[in-house]
Amino acid sequence: MISLFACFPESIASFSPEFTVNTWNLRSLSQVPCSLGHGFRFPRQLRRLRTILTCSDSSSQSWNVPVLSSSEVIDRLKQARKGQQQFLAMYSSVVDGITTDPAAMVLPLDDHMVHRGHGVFDTAMIINGYLYELDQHLDRILRSASMAKIPLPFDRETIKRILIQTVSVSGCRDGSLRYWLSAGPGDFLLSPSQCLKPTLYAIVIKTNLAINPTGVKAEANGAYAGIWVSEDGFIAEGPNMNVAFVVNGGKELVMPRFDNVLSGCTAKRTLTLVEQLLSKGMLKSVKVMDVTVEDGKKADEMMLIGSGVLIRPVIQWDEEFIGDGKEGPIAKALLDLLLEDMRSGPPSVRVLIPY
Structure with a gap:
């Protein structure tokens, strides 16, 4: 049987002190007045506080999942991406801007490219401060987007300008530029009809161009x-x-x-x-x-x-x-x-x- 547990950093009204540790179960919580309806709901005074939900099975195994604030999420993303020095800059049309913080290089989970694969991508090399065959690669991704029925978020010249500026902000002189055109975020359904608008993403990656002569x-x-x-x-x-x-x-x-x-x-x-x-x-x-x-x-x-x-x-x-x-x-x-x-x-x- 699955039970819900909760723990709080300090005593809460209507709960005895011994219940401030990870030992509350549904029977204990049911002694507190709360709204009736479909399923269990915390009383209002509890819902306003940061909680940690713990699930436990019949063998008493448990796990804790913290409920994080936005600042805590950012801190954890920074820690998770620590050492990712090869990611130098990213553009996202969702925020319409460029970031150089790897922790902020994220995509919406409801973007159809993420959960449906409805997107196209291409790569251009950065060599000695030049983008190699950018126009050729850009023409190809636009053809691919057309075949994939993905409208363009911007015209061709605007996309090209954004890509060049992203590389410029990165300061990368040798690496690669990878970019995507996507149906965009909106929902988790099959059809992209509810997508808000198509998206453009681009990331500059510092790469080692050393050639392996052994094949x-x-x-x-x-x-x-x-x-x-x-x-x-x-x-x-x-x-x-x-x-x-x-x-x-x-x-x-x-x-x-x-x-x-x-x-x-x-x-x-x-x-x-x-x-x-x-x-x-x-x-x-x-x-x-x-x-x-x-x-x-x-x-x-x-x-x-x-x-x-x-x-x-x-x-x-x-x-x-x-x-x-x-x-x-x-x-x-x-x-x-x-x-x-x-x-x-x-x-x-x-x-x-x-x-």
């Missing part, structure tokens, strides 16, 4: 990432990045078609940069085509491509090593080209942050 493994269990495969048996993509292969003796770069997979901004930029390897003779051709799992595992090189990983070599897929099980020359050359583009590329791919 990663791709398999279903216990590895870095899994690989999606279409119903036709063709390789699609990774969990949140594209894939590419080097075949034909290390002379041909192949990417799966973008028809039904992530239209990767980094992958598309890589296809532009790879022209430099063609001109140097490191590669003979580049193709976007269907790739089977069997052909992928037999490739000379395999790599993951995306904003979060940049270009990361895959050295093993399931039980099979890719090539010689080490980072290949094409993956390394493409990574160098991408890093150089991020540091000194044209204005079309870099937005200067006004700190």
